[in-house]
Amino acid sequence: xxxxxxxxxxxxxxxxxxxxxxxxxxxxxxxxxxxxxxxxxxxxxxxxxxxxxxxxxxxxxxxxxxxxxxxxxxxxxxxxxxxxxxxxxxxxxxxxxxxxxxxxxxxxxxxxxxxxxxxxxxxxxxxxxxxxxxxxxxxxxxxxxxxxxxxxxxxxxxxxxxxxxxxxxxxxxxxxxxxxxxxxxxxxxxxxxxxxxxxxxxxxxxxxxxxxxxxxxxxxxxxxxxxxxxxxxxxxxxxxxxxxxxxxxxxxxxxxxxxxxxxxxxxxxxxxxxxxxxxxxxxxxxxxxxxxxxxxxxxxxxxxxxxxxxxxxxxxxxxxxxxxxxxxxxxxxxxxxxxxxxxxxxxxxxxxxxxxxxxxxxxxxxxxxxxxxxxxxxxxxxxxxxxxxxxxxxxxxxxxxxxxxxxxxxxx
Amino acid sequence: xxxxxxxxxxxxxxxxxxxxxxxxxxxxxxxxxxxxxxxxxxxxxxxxxxxxxxxxxxxxxxxxxxxxxxxxxxxxxxxxxxxxxxxxxxxxxxxxxxxxxxxxxxxxxxxxxxxxxxxxxxxxxxxxxxxxxxxxxxxxxxxxxxxxxxxxxxxxxxxxxxxxxxxxxxxxxxxxxxxxxxxxxxxxxxxxxxxxxxxxxxxxxxxxxxxxxxxxxxxxxxxxxxxxxxxxxxxxxxxxxxxxxxxxxxxxxxxxxxxxxxxxxxxxxxxxxxxxxxxxxxxxxxxxxxxxxxxxxxxxxxxxxxxxxxxxxxxx
Numbered sequence: 001x002x003x004x005x006x007x008x009x010x011x012x013x014x015x016x017x018x019x020x021x022x023x024x025x026x027x028x029x030x031x032x033x034x035x036x037x038x039x040x041x042x043x044x045x046x047x048x049x050x051x052x053x054x055x056x057x058x059x060x061x062x063x064x065x066x067x068x069x070x071x072x073x074x075x076x077x078x079x080x081x082x083x084x085x086x087x088x089x090x091x092x093x094x095x096x097x098x099x100x101x102x103x104x105x106x107x108x109x110x111x112x113x114x115x116x117x118x119x120x121x122x123x124x125x126x127x128x129x130x131x132x133x134x135x136x137x138x139x140x141x142x143x144x145x146x147x148x149x150x151x152x153x154x155x156x157x158x159x160x161x162x163x164x165x166x167x168x169x170x171x172x173x174x175x176x177x178x179x180x181x182x183x184x185x186x187x188x189x190x191x192x193x194x195x196x197x198x199x200x201x202x203x204x205x206x207x208x209x210x211x212x213x214x215x216x217x218x219x220x221x222x223x224x225x226x227x228x229x230x231x232x233x234x235x236x237x238x239x240x241x242x243x244x245x246x247x248x249x250x251x252x253x254x255x256x257x258x259x260x261x262x263x264x265x266x267x268x269x270x271x272x273x274x275x276x277x278x279x280x281x282x283x284x285x286x287x288x289x290x291x292x293x294x295x296x297x298x299x300x301x302x303x304x305x306x307x308x309x310x311x312x313x314x315x316x317x318x319x320x321x322x323x324x325x326x327x328x329x330x331x332x333x334x335x336x337x338x339x340x341x342x343x344x345x346x347x348x349x350x351x352x353x354x355x356x357x358x359x360x361x362x363x364x365x366x367x368x369x370x371x372x373x374x375x376x377x378x379x380x381x382x383x384x385x386x387x388x389x390x391x392x393x394x395x396x397x398x399x400x401x402x403x404x405x406x407x408x409x410x411x412x
Numbered sequence: 413x414x415x416x417x418x419x420x421x422x423x424x425x426x427x428x429x430x431x432x433x434x435x436x437x438x439x440x441x442x443x444x445x446x447x448x449x450x451x452x453x454x455x456x457x458x459x460x461x462x463x464x465x466x467x468x469x470x471x472x473x474x475x476x477x478x479x480x481x482x483x484x485x486x487x488x489x490x491x492x493x494x495x496x497x498x499x500x501x502x503x504x505x506x507x508x509x510x511x512x513x514x515x516x517x518x519x520x521x522x523x524x525x526x527x528x529x530x531x532x533x534x535x536x537x538x539x540x541x542x543x544x545x546x547x548x549x550x551x552x553x554x555x556x557x558x559x560x561x562x563x564x565x566x567x568x569x570x571x572x573x574x575x576x577x578x579x580x581x582x583x584x585x586x587x588x589x590x591x592x593x594x595x596x597x598x599x600x601x602x603x604x605x606x607x608x609x610x611x612x613x614x615x616x617x618x619x620x621x622x623x624x625x626x627x628x629x630x631x632x633x634x635x636x637x638x639x640x641x642x643x644x645x646x647x648x649x650x651x652x653x654x655x656x657x658x659x660x661x662x663x664x665x666x667x668x669x670x671x672x673x674x675x676x677x678x679x680x681x682x683x684x685x686x687x688x689x690x691x692x693x694x695x696x697x698x699x700x701x702x703x704x705x706x707x708x709x710x711x712x713x714x715x716x717x718x719x720x721x722x723x724x725x726x727x728x
Binding site for chain 1 (some may be wrong): 435436437438439440441443468474482484485486487488492494495496497498500501504507508509510511513514515516517518519537539541546547575633673675682707713
């Protein structure tokens with residue numbers, strides 16, 4: 001079978017739409033000799049450092065590092081369908097998504113993206129179920145009237161009147177911004193219809209409770225976008241997918257209020273300023289933070305204030321120092337994670353936070369809980385083989401573990 | 413609308429509404445409201461229904477338009493799908509004051525500033541759910557009520573509203589809130605005089621469909637008997653008067669009652685009557701054809717005059 005000319009594909013989506021998680025999982029999957037992928041990696045063009053970073057985070061069950069517009073470089077992944085021998089070049093122009101949002105808010109288009117669009121026959125179009133939806137005042141006025149009636153008249157007379165907020169384009173409804181992204185594609189000089197769109201609802205597990213197919217989800221949650229796609233079917237040929245690229249929700253080192261077990265004792269130890277870590281915390285907490293803690297009216301308020309204070313320092317790379325923890329016998333798990341972190345030249349923020357959380361638990365054994373947010377879900381997730389973490393949904397999907405299904409549809 | 417090269421695709425939007433270029437970024441259409449020049453360029457390549465929305469200051473002109481747009485955000489309207497808009501940021505900006513995110517306590521529509529006789533336009537494209545390629549491009553004027561107040565008082569200023577000569581639909585809003593108050597006769601008189609002036613000065617083409625709309629109709633509906641019956645009779649009488657005066661002088665004359673955002677009677681539902689209005693626009697035969705941009709005629713100096721010269725009205 002002779003190889004055909006490689007088809008060019010783009011990747012489109014607003015910030016936080018799941019592009020990076022998809023690429024992290026894809027980068028791992030297409031590089032496996034065995035597994036469910038119908039496409040294999042033929043070649044990568046461009047810098048692979050960032051791809052490796054996000055892949056490592058994905059394999060390590062950590063949130064993939066945030067991609068910033070300033071640091072990203074153009075990368076193209078050349079994929080081959082082993083059955084048909086066809087190849088496709090997937091361009092990854094803007095994983096951060098900021099460039100896509102700027103098309104809407106700043107009305108300009110990166111030339112590198114435009115050039116890729118010009119050669120592309122289609123795109124993966126990402127949508128996260130966490131949508132920005134407008135709320136009409138008239139929808140809530142009735143509710144607010146009821147609330148106002150229940151407030152004593154003297155209180156309502158003294159109510160705070162907020163200053164109206166100016167329109168901010170970036171806070172426009174998700175579906176409006178998505179329609180505009182497509183209109184911009186459709187108005188390029190180089191546009192050749194029909195342009196194929198694999199519309200992917202990412203983190204589809206979050207929307208599972210709705211019991212909807214991906215296209216039903218779009219129709220219900222983004223009706224204007226769905227109408228636009230229906231009305232412009234001659235321009236955009238669509239197929240709809242749901243995708244869970246993580247396999248579930250990761251645990252988080254962030255402290256919740258109820259994880260501060262004994263707030264009074266914890267604050268007393270910090271205030272005493274005797275132990276090295278308490279001295280560091282005392283020095284690093286702002287005066288405002290300390291006032292908020294000191295002014296807490298009751299135990300729940302104190303828990304909240306302390307959790308906020310500690311969370312604000314959780315990402316600090318200088319929380320740990322050998323002297324500060326010399327008197328503490330670290331658990332094996334903590335020591336292992338700390339050693340791993342110290343060996344890394346480039347430290348992800350999520351890794352730093354995780355180790356710092358362990359260090360706080362070691363230092364404040366009776367005051368800070370060892371329970372983590374979503375620990376159980378995370379425990380279930382890590383039992384899965386990486387190849388089992390991906391789920392693809394959609395009426396045309398033949399292998400729900402194959403993350404390349406949408407790409408294969410674009411290549412068909 | 414159907415046919416080749418009339419979809420959203422094309423260089424048109426880029427060429428008429430572009431920002432300046434720089435090295436890293438390429439321009440895209442601005443997306444705000446279109447000025448006369450941009451509307452003219454837009455209408456040169458495709459049939460467009462021009463809907464002129466006229467009425468007093470705070471009469472609900474912008475609200476009518478933003479409500480129709482917001483209805484599409486919830487789903488198809490009267491069997492029509494939202495098929496696109498080249499003025500999405502302009503529409504979104506106008507919706508902001510009626511959304512919670514503005515932190516306004518009650519919904520507001522931005523007051524459209526008066527900047528002389530040049531209108532601004534907002535674009536909306538719809539297509540039937542069953543026949544997606546049969547799309548219709550609407551251009552709606554978004555002009556200050558003051559512009560029409562000037563036209564009432566002065567023949568010269570009325571004749572400066574040259575965009576009226578191209579209108580497929582002339583929507584005259586009669587403010588329902590005022591209609592249940594003491595100022596109702598003044599409000600009706602102003603509306604009647606505006607329509608009279610536009611007709612007398614030859615500013616409304618014969619093919620233009622005129623729709624008189626009682627806006628904020630929830631004020632009528634919320635009234636208790638016998639005021640309610642009185643309001644109904646008032647409406648009926650005014651409509652009869654309009655029919656007698658203007659029925660034979662315009663292409664068509666119809667009446668509608670809408671409550672775009674019915675505060676006084678919420679049971680009417682958001683956009684009460686707006687869907688039917690859209691249907692009426694779509695069902696009215698469109699005699700306008702793709703506009704001719706380069707007539708062999710001496711050019712005027714004002715852009716609005718150029719617009720008129722380039723788009724002569726068809727023989728009536």
